[in-house]
Amino acid sequence: MPTREPVPERVWVFDFDGTLSSLVADRGAAALLPEARELLSGLVRLPRQATAVLSSRLLDDLAARVDFRGLYLGGGSGAEWLLPGGERRTADSKTRRLRHIRSAVLPALERLREIPGVDLEDKRWSVAVHVRQAAPDERPGVLSFLESLVRTTGIRLLRGPEVFEILLLPEIDKLFGAVVLCEMLRHVPSPGSLVYAGDDENDTMAMEWVIRNGGIALSVGAETLIPGVRLVDGPSALVREVRRLAGLDEKG
Known part of the structure; x- marks a missing residue:
């Protein structure tokens, strides 16, 4: 029988637009920032940890913008997933x-x-x-x-x-996606085990759930989205904070 992946001790979840990429007038031009790419590359190499990018974009659109191995990619706010091994899952x-x-x-x-x-x-x-x-x-x-x-x-x-x-389906939001991800990983959230970063209202439901379970929610932008989050003023500041939380060597 195939060996099951070990349950990760910590799960990192990131929104894409405005979180790992800058907000741009032409949404087709949105791209993963170089420092965010380096961050994700470092996170996927950490033992007993899982890293996901969760977006309302179509899964194929997201996968074309975050195109390297080791990540869990969630499109449609988590209705569709591309797993690190190439398997696709959909809320059929x-x-x-x-x-x-x-x-x-x-x-x-x-x-x-x-x-x-x-x-x-x-x-x-x-x-x-x-x-x-x-x-x-x-x-x-x-x-x-x-x-x-x-x-x-x-x-x-x-x-x-x-x-x-x-x-279009009211229950399909980023909270839905975060819960589905944890179920796939067999990860039961505990204090400090779940980190979520995002920048808009769709992210807030997931953030509230993460905070209730003792995790860390990072709000990207000029204002805090909900009480209890940690504010970072943009994607570059987010990268620095996550590198600190993960124990990765900070650039510069």
Whole structure:
């Protein structure tokens, strides 16, 4: 029988956009920062530890941007996973309901394209409504439209930096992904054993769960997302803090 991987003593989980990469106007140009790549490379070599990147991006999109071995990659907020050995796992029990919701919601969301500067990003399990290029006086109307759609369809609305994110299945968020990851790893969170880093509302549910279980949550940006997190003011500061926590030699 094949030998099972040992249960990791510590699990590191990172959001991608704004956490391991800089936020950019062109989301297609988002790239893993060199210092973040070096950090992840160091973490995957640590014994009895597991490292994951968890994003709402499509899994294939994420995998193309974080393209080296040893990582657990979660797309669709953890509905889809690529494991270090190449195995893919998907929340198959959710796909039928997802198809139904998509057929009901996507045609309505397409109406937002009529607003100058609004862009839709279909990520299968969610849809990002980007308003970075929209005029400030157009944004309240976008929010009002989305809130109405939430009330009539049961989808879920999250807010990020210059973007609204629609979770097509309300339960599929980063908390879902973090729990699925720990279940796959057979890791039972204990004080100090789980570290999570992120920068927007989708990350906060996972952060709250991590904190409740005695772990460390790192909030990337100018303001703390929720009480109890440790604030780091950007991706480079995050790298320095994680290197310190992991005992890796700090650059410079």
